[in-house]
Amino acid sequence: MRIAITGIGAISAIGRNCAETLQSILNEQSGIGAMRVLGSVHTELPVGEVPFSDAELKQMAGVPVNEPMPRTALLGLLAAREALQESGIRNQESGFAFISGTTVGGMDLTEQHWHDYASGQATECIALHEADASTQAIAQHLSPITYHLSPITATPSTACSSALNAIMLGANMLRTGQAKAVLAGGAESLSKFHLNGFNTLMILDHVPCRPFDATRAGLNLGEGAGYLLLEREEDALARGAVILGYISGYANTCDAYHQTASSENGEGAYRAMKGALEMAGLKPSDIDYVNAHGTATPNNDLSESAALTRLFGASMPAVSSTKAFTGHTTSASGGLEAAICVMALQHGFVPANLNWTETAEGLIQPVVHTEHRALRHVLCNAFGFGGNESALVISASGSELSEADLRHRTPAVAVETMDDETMGRYVSGAEARRMTLQTRRIVAAARQVMEQSGIAQPDAIVCATQWGCMAQSMKFLQEMIDNNEQQLKPTPFIQSTHNTIASQIAILTGNHGYNITYAQRPDALDCALNDIETQMSLGYIRSALLLRFDEEVEAWDRVLALTSERIHPCASASMYIKDQQQ
Amino acid sequence: MEQLIEQLKHQIIEALNFEDMTPADIDTDAPLFGEGLGLDSIDALELIMLMDREYGIKLADPKAGKAIFQSVRTMAEYIQANRTK
Numbered sequence: 006m007r008i009a010i011t012g013i014g015a016i017s018a019i020g021r022n023c024a025e026t027l028q029s030i031l032n033e034q035s036g037i038g039a040m041r042v043l044g045s046v047h048t049e050l051p052v053g054e055v056p057f058s059d060a061e062l063k064q065m066a067g068v069p070v071n072e073p074m075p076r077t078a079l080l081g082l083l084a085a086r087e088a089l090q091e092s093g094i095r096n097q098e099s100g101f102a103f104i105s106g107t108t109v110g111g112m113d114l115t116e117q118h119w120h121d122y123a124s125g126q127a128t129e130c131i132a133l134h135e136a137d138a139s140t141q142a143i144a145q146h147l148s149p150i151t152y153h154l155s156p157i158t159a160t161p162s163t164a165c166s167s168a169l170n171a172i173m174l175g176a177n178m179l180r181t182g183q184a185k186a187v188l189a190g191g192a193e194s195l196s197k198f199h200l201n202g203f204n205t206l207m208i209l210d211h212v213p214c215r216p217f218d219a220t221r222a223g224l225n226l227g228e229g230a231g232y233l234l235l236e237r238e239e240d241a242l243a244r245g246a247v248i249l250g251y252i253s254g255y256a257n258t259c260d261a262y263h264q265t266a267s268s269e270n271g272e273g274a275y276r277a278m279k280g281a282l283e284m285a286g287l288k289p290s291d292i293d294y295v296n297a298h299g300t301a302t303p304n305n306d307l308s309e310s311a312a313l314t315r316l317f318g319a320s321m322p323a324v325s326s327t328k329a330f331t332g333h334t335t336s337a338s339g340g341l342e343a344a345i346c347v348m349a350l351q352h353g354f355v356p357a358n359l360n361w362t363e364t365a366e367g368l369i370q371p372v373v374h375t376e377h378r379a380l381r382h383v384l385c386n387a388f389g390f391g392g393n394e395s396a397l398v399i400s401a402s403g404s405e406l407s408e409a410d411l412r413h414r415t416p417a418v419a420v421e422t423m424d425d426e427t428m429g430r431y432v433s434g435a436e437a438r439r440m441t442l443q444t445r446r447i448v449a450a451a452r453q454v455m456e457q458s459g460i461a462q463p464d465a466i467v468c469a470t471q472w473g474c475m476a477q478s479m480k481f482l483q484e485m486i487d488n489n490e491q492q493l494k495p496t497p498f499i500q501s502t503h504n505t506i507a508s509q510i511a512i513l514t515g516n517h518g519y520n521i522t523y524a525q526r527p528d529a530l531d532c533a534l535n536d537i538e539t540q541m542s543l544g545y546i547r548s549a550l551l552l553r554f555d556e557e558v559e560a561w562d563r564v565l566a567l568t569s570e571r572i573h574p575c576a577s578a579s580m581y582i583k584d585q586q587q
Numbered sequence: 588m589e590q591l592i593e594q595l596k597h598q599i600i601e602a603l604n605f606e607d608m609t610p611a612d613i614d615t616d617a618p619l620f621g622e623g624l625g626l627d628s629i630d631a632l633e634l635i636m637l638m639d640r641e642y643g644i645k646l647a648d649p650k651a652g653k654a655i656f657q658s659v660r661t662m663a664e665y666i667q668a669n670r671t672k
Contacts, residue, residue: 206632492636494602
């Protein structure tokens with residue numbers, strides 16, 4: 006079967022929709038500038054803001070102004086609706102899935118109402134904090150178009166590669182017959198939380214960013230959303246849809262190197278790009294354009310250049326990063342940039358890598374001005390904290406991809422609880438230096454399961470969490486609010502992303518395999534298991550380490566007490582092995 | 588200077604969560620990164636923040652930390668010369 010793209014939607018600092026986005030790119034008009042909406046004290050930092058207030062976005066999206074909705078969901082809704090409307094798809098009774106990656110989720114509402122919660126106010130916003138609440142809010146507002154009151158939803162949360170992982174899951178769901186149409190991508194608004202977090206890492210440039218330039222000094226944060234509507238080619242043709250391009254290959258790997266830095270030789274990035282090409286059955290010389298991750302941090306651009314050089318050698322295709330247009334839209338970047346890649350295919354151009362003037366040793370030389378020419382295959386990269394690396398090939402003509410029936414499995418080995426003595430044996434005090442107690446427990450459980458199953462290197466590491474790494478998130482948030490965004494410690498931010506657990510285990514065990522985290526209430530476990538079963542059915546993995554993680558933290562428990570929601574702590578690990586069924 | 592070194596060791600242990608360590612375990616002249624304490628780039632960011640919070644020293648360029656954080660002694664010398672509180 007071939008996977009057709011029949012609709013795209015995009016919103017970012019350079020446009021409210023695809024038409025505006027395309028115009029800005031062709032005009033080489035950047036959206037990065039002074040902060041107007043976010044309201045952070047760090048006005049010295051340029052950002053790629055969508056230049057509308059929440060109230061204005063609500064008006065554009067047809068959401069009542071008094072309905073609480075995270076900015077992530079508002080941006081997501083606008084782009085998701087555009088992709089659906091463009092595709093012309095209606096009434097997908099036999100299976101519509103909405104897969105939307107995010108990490109920030111409703112953190113903006115939590116920041117705004119932190120003090121309100123202390124006095125029992127604005128409690129309707131509390132449940133919107135978590136990542137999946139944005140996915141659900143978007144899905145609910147799409148239902149008049151899809152006539153689908155309860156679509157299949159999932160929220161991959163692997164930091165800055167979340168949206169590409171959403172697209173991969175969507176493609177795999179089509180290939181295993183779990184859905185007839187999938188809307189997949191990601192959304193992320195700016196928040197004070199991650200602006201300050203990136204600031205503690207000292208990787209934010211104080212002037213517009215310069216990807217792959219010798220003088221690059223960090224990234225500018227942006228916000229936005231991007232989605233692709235995916236269908237089987239025959240379904241798209243049967244309903245007379247216009248096919249904009251095809252998903253022909255993809256891969257997700259782990260760099261397994263460091264929580265925030267990329268390896269010098271770009272191992273994870275190289276493996277992701279190579280894997281995507283192999284699935285598509287393409288040679289490196291078939292790729293006409295690479296939309297690089299290209300954040301403009303000294304480390305990313307050097308590491309990505311090393312990976313590109315390893316893969317393409319002397320025959321380097323045109324490469325550019327579009328982050329000098331939009332800023333780094335973090336979890337949304339894979340969706341937004343995949344949509345830009347579809348525009349590039351459709352209209353035959355290579356987007357410019359703005360602000361580039363000077364090369365340096367080890368860096369690839371990007372395309373500086375828009376080049377108009379026909380493209381056959383483009384590669385889109387998105388890399389995240391923890392070394393969660395993903396790559397996607399989008400083509401003018403599709404590759405034939407295999408299909409499979411979904412088979413259900415039960416775990417071969419499981420560790421449900423972890424006592425302190427056993428934990429100490431599996432994770433030393435020195436290793437646990439930056440871990441919360443619950444993190445140390447789950448790392449120990451993972452190691453015990455790997456030992457007992459005799460599988461030291463599972464093909465996949467999959468984490469299911471309802472709330473994510475709340476202890477470190479709340480620590481960073483409280484310090485940020487109490488210290489008025491000044492003098493913050495980086496470690497809690499680094500450990501705050503949902504993918505901390507799965508990537509940390511990959512780093513500790515040197516595992517370069519498939520690595521993903523799902524954030525979902527109440528059924529994160531279903532999402533994670535479904536992904537494992539999907540990939541086993543398609544023959545991509547033979548073994549998978551499944552992790553279940555949630556932790557209590559007093560500051561958030563106090564807030565949740567105002568609602569009917571609770572965090573149910575868990576730190577368990579189990580190993581799934583193909584063909585070992587009960 | 589010796590007093591500052593002792594105080595700094597306490598602050599490093601706390602900032603970097605070396606729970607089982609005492610100041611006596613840290614060699615004043617041993618390298619902080621690579622060998623010795625075996626610190627990494629996240630620790631470097633924590634040390635930059637430590638200097639900001641405790642001594643009012645702001646480093647704009649993380650690369651500048653490399654020379655300053657060679658050992659506890661080089662760090663103490665830098666603090667002595669540049670502290671604003």
